[in-house]
Amino acid sequence: MIEHLHWLLIAAFVVGLGKGGLTGVAALAVPFLAISMNPVAAAAILLPIFIVTDWFSVRIYRRDYSSRNLAILVPAILAGIVLASFLVAIAPEALLLIFTGLVGVWSATRSWLGRGDTNPRPARVAPGIFWGLVTGVTTFITHSGAPPTQAYLLPQRLPRLVFAGTMAITFAIGNLAKLPGYQALGYFDDLDWALVAGLTAMGVLGTAAGRWLVKKINDASYTRVIEALLMLLSLALFWKAWTLITGP
Template identity: 55%
Template sequence: MYEIVLLIVAALIVGMSKGGLSTAAAIAVPMLALFMNPVKAAATLLPVYIVTDWVGVWLYRHHFSKRNLFILLPAILAGVAIATLITPYTPEWALLIFTGLIGIWHVARAWLKRHDDSQAEAHIMPGLFWGTLTGIASFITHSGAPPVQAYLLPQKLPKLEFAGTIAIAFAIGNIVKLPAYWVIGQLDGLNWSLVAGLAVAGIAGTVAGRWLTARLSQQLYMRVIQIMLAVLSVLLLIRGGMQVI
């Protein structure tokens, strides 16, 4: 019974992340890995990611940064292509630790500069770098949030624009990942009735996440995102370290 409860909670978390609390989604797979194979957990949630992605796109259809998407999307797609080629040769622990360190570095940098009111620009070369890393990390470990947030958070975008940009970027990135997951067999043997029920829970979570995002102040929203990013990054470091041990 507790497995079903955790599956529903994971779907709600994925949905809330697509509704604006963008870092939360990557917590879902480690949660399910408590009782099921992590690869199977990721495969079970992938349809939920895709459904809630597009609910998020609809909810944020008027709130996004065109320039950032113009820079990030080609880079994310390139990252997915690179990950498809290197996944058989890349130990998961290495990318988990690397991605976790990126998140910790960014949170520490944000806290050290918390009284700095300057805003970074959406520069092309940093965006291509972080976007490519986002595509690779998202494909292999479902943890693309730290790299993309390391690029977007210093720009101090309005909260809805920040959330909408991430929602659209990951919606397109996850659609591109779907054929690759199918080819390597991650979608085989799924309980599609269960997946459909989880998708409904995910949609409810997306609407709830959008509601919360709209009501949090700009400062509180960014603080929540930073705290969630720190927690996620520590979890990634722990997962990577446990694989090394």
């Protein structure tokens, strides 16, 4: 993987930016790396970086989160991860990428069209369970769980730090829960752990940079940035799905 080192360093920094509060950016790392390397290998090498930077992010946002949303989302995401560990062998990755991308486009477009509606939506249980299950499946197979989670959280118009903290804690738990499944599927068998350690340090730097950026923008600007990143991520997922369908 040394021949891909410059791409890996960029991807690790991008993961950190996302974990620092620019939610959705982190999920761009896998499709970004898929340009130059096998997407399964990309997902495997990035998971340890996700996990370490997740917990730095949790420390940063440990006082800023929605306990109700966590109580709804986390159990559903864990159930989705268990389901995904059985589906991964039979569900086409391209189909999941397209579905996740559609969710992101729908969520961002809905938010843009409803810009005049400033009334926050409540954190409802049934939609939260649905989006949590979808998040669990998509984050396990494609590392792209942000669009379903944001589809549920964005209409609530949470303060930016609460939004970032809720996402941070949710994915810290979810990414840690992926480890047994990834190990059982053999995704870690050929990893260069020394390389992973170096990339993780770059991810931590990105986390600090992401936190700094979030503190510099207000709630309205933060929401617009997240929506734009969500749309960008969704388009990247469509591109990745297209490459899987058409081949190299």
